[in-house]
Amino acid sequence: MDSEKHDIVVTVNGMRYLRQAEARMLLSDFIRHELLLAGTHVGCEHGVCGACTILFDGHPVRACLMLAPQANGHEITTVEGLAPSPDQLHPLQQAMHDKHGLQCGYCTPGILMTMTAFLAEHPVPDEAQVREALSGNLCRCTGYQHIVDAVLEAAEKMRDVK
Amino acid sequence: MKPAPLKYMAATSLDHALRLKADYGGEASFLAGGQSLIPTMNFRLAQPAVLIDINQLSDLAGIARDGQTIHIGAMTRYRALERDPLLADALPLMTEALPHIAHPQIRNRGTLGGNLAHADPASEMPAIVVALGGRLRARSAAAERWIEARDFFVGPLTTALHDDEMLVEIELPAPVPRSGSCFMEVARRRGDFAMVGIALMLTLGKNGDCSSIRIALCGAGETPVDASDAASGLIGQPIDGEAIGDVAASVQQSIDPPGNMQASKEFQRHLAGVLVKRALRAAWERATHG
Numbered sequence: 001m002d003s004e005k006h007d008i009v010v011t012v013n014g015m016r017y018l019r020q021a022e023a024r025m026l027l028s029d030f031i032r033h034e035l036l037l038a039g040t041h042v043g044c045e046h047g048v049c050g051a052c053t054i055l056f057d058g059h060p061v062r063a064c065l066m067l068a069p070q071a072n073g074h075e076i077t078t079v080e081g082l083a084p085s086p087d088q089l090h091p092l093q094q095a096m097h098d099k100h101g102l103q104c105g106y107c108t109p110g111i112l113m114t115m116t117a118f119l120a121e122h123p124v125p126d127e128a129q130v131r132e133a134l135s136g137n138l139c140r141c142t143g144y145q146h147i148v149d150a151v152l153e154a155a156e157k158m159r160d161v162k
Numbered sequence: 163m164k165p166a167p168l169k170y171m172a173a174t175s176l177d178h179a180l181r182l183k184a185d186y187g188g189e190a191s192f193l194a195g196g197q198s199l200i201p202t203m204n205f206r207l208a209q210p211a212v213l214i215d216i217n218q219l220s221d222l223a224g225i226a227r228d229g230q231t232i233h234i235g236a237m238t239r240y241r242a243l244e245r246d247p248l249l250a251d252a253l254p255l256m257t258e259a260l261p262h263i264a265h266p267q268i269r270n271r272g273t274l275g276g277n278l279a280h281a282d283p284a285s286e287m288p289a290i291v292v293a294l295g296g297r298l299r300a301r302s303a304a305a306e307r308w309i310e311a312r313d314f315f316v317g318p319l320t321t322a323l324h325d326d327e328m329l330v331e332i333e334l335p336a337p338v339p340r341s342g343s344c345f346m347e348v349a350r351r352r353g354d355f356a357m358v359g360i361a362l363m364l365t366l367g368k369n370g371d372c373s374s375i376r377i378a379l380c381g382a383g384e385t386p387v388d389a390s391d392a393a394s395g396l397i398g399q400p401i402d403g404e405a406i407g408d409v410a411a412s413v414q415q416s417i418d419p420p421g422n423m424q425a426s427k428e429f430q431r432h433l434a435g436v437l438v439k440r441a442l443r444a445a446w447e448r449a450t451h452g
């Protein structure tokens with residue numbers, strides 16, 4: 001059995017990190033325990049719940065279904081990287097706040113990472129598209145309606161800005 | 163819920179990956195998108211001693227058309243397939259099935275080759291490549307061979323690949339003129355594995371009669387189930403409500419679905435009949451007007 005450590009150079013939210021990790025360390029654990037970015041949540045660890053969703057080279061993926069060394073040389077965005085400044089939220093974060101898109105907040109980071117990427121690709125989504133895009137993120141509190149409202153409102157606000 | 167200790171190596175070329183596989187054999191697994199392998203490692207259902215990461219082998223990703231043949235590299239991700247206009251035009255059957263697989267985040271990593279090599283009988287793509295009559299190219303450090311899609315799936319999670327082989331390419335024929343296809347499935351929730359799914363490919367003769375029909379089902383057996391023989395009574399016949407009902411009944415009789423937590427055997431058989439009728443009507447419509 002092999003507990004050899006691998007060098008991992010990775011850019012997360014624009015910052016470069018160099019760390020060592022065992023090959024079997026999940027990328028979700030690497031982000032939380034080695035980079036100390038605990039905004040990425042962990043629920044099921046088998047790809048179902050979506051809490052661990054991050055952007056990997058720009059696309060939403062499950063951090064619990066990758067191994068830490070696979071991030072070597074790649075670029076990651078986590079929920080900590082969404083807000084443009086400490087006193088300003090991303091339009092989707094603001095809309096989630098305004099529309100009560102969260103209760104306990106456990107699912108929220110994964111939903112934000114999934115839906116910001118979705119909005120970048122679909123600036124004028126309809127409700128059915130939003131629900132389809134949300135299908136890979138489980139929320140046990142809200143019943144989803146307020147999340148859908150928030151995404152639609154964010155889409156509108158982001159269009160106004162442009 | 164964490165993988166067991168393992169040795170990880172990122173292959174830098176196809177030859178490198180194949181040499182590593184020749185050295186480690188059954189001890190080693192290729193790591194493609196990881197969307198089936200890593201969940202099973204997290205559950206410790208799989209404990210490969212060695213992982214050969216093939217994500218850097220960009221030569222193995224891509225979609226190309228050469229005349230009437232579509233070539234898809236094994237490392238082509240669902241994400242790329244879903245967004246490819248060439249594929250939508252040439253193989254609408256595959257494009258129609260892709261959104262039924264899991265969720266966007268899984269499709270951003272999962273690969274066609276990894277999915278076929280995983281050989282889950284409930285999975286959509288194995289049924290698609292069987293319905294299309296495709297073939298798969300396997301390579302080892304020493305040799306290369308083609309395997310017909312229908313011979314590739316030998317049991318649940320079991321393929322015809324040898325321990326030293328990698329699936330490198332999927333080759334699929336583009337449908338001939340006057341063809342129509344349809345993929346449909348019934349699942350409890352969006353993104354869940356299908357209780358039963360159907361991939362159907364129909365071709366009409368000049369007079370509008372059926373000249374060929376291929377059907378493959380997912381979730382209906384130990385492998386993707388090729389029900390084309392059961393449907394062959396339609397060949398040479400005009401298509402109408404009665405003929406469609408006959409095909410559905412014949413397919414229902416030919417299968418022996420396993421039954422699972424979500425659907426009993428009887429319900430799966432019932433669904434298969436309903437899906438054959440709906441898919442055949444849709445494919446007929448598309449072949450006629452498409």
Ligand SMILES: Cc1cc2nc3c(=O)[nH]c(=O)nc-3n(C[C@H](O)[C@H](O)[C@H](O)COP(=O)(O)OP(=O)(O)OC[C@H]3O[C@@H](n4cnc5c(N)ncnc54)[C@H](O)[C@@H]3O)c2cc1C
Binds near residue numbers: 200
């Ligand atoms: C939440 C969730 C829902 C899902 N829902 C569905 C669904 O509805 N339908 C569906 O079909 N699938 C579903 N999947 C599975 C998904 O489609 C997987 O991505 C796919 O089955 C595996 O492809 P991969 O590239 O991720 O392969 P990996 O997980 O990397 O590999 C799978 C297996 O194939 C081997 N392998 C990989 N590539 C090769 C190769 N080129 N040659 C030889 N062997 C190879 C690996 O060693 C491993 O044993 C789901 C997965 C998750 C996590």
Ligand code: FES
Binds near residue numbers: 042044047048
């Ligand atoms: S923790 Fe990754 S999907 Fe649930």
Ligand code: FES
Binds near residue numbers: 102104141142
């Ligand atoms: S807000 Fe609690 S799980 Fe979504």
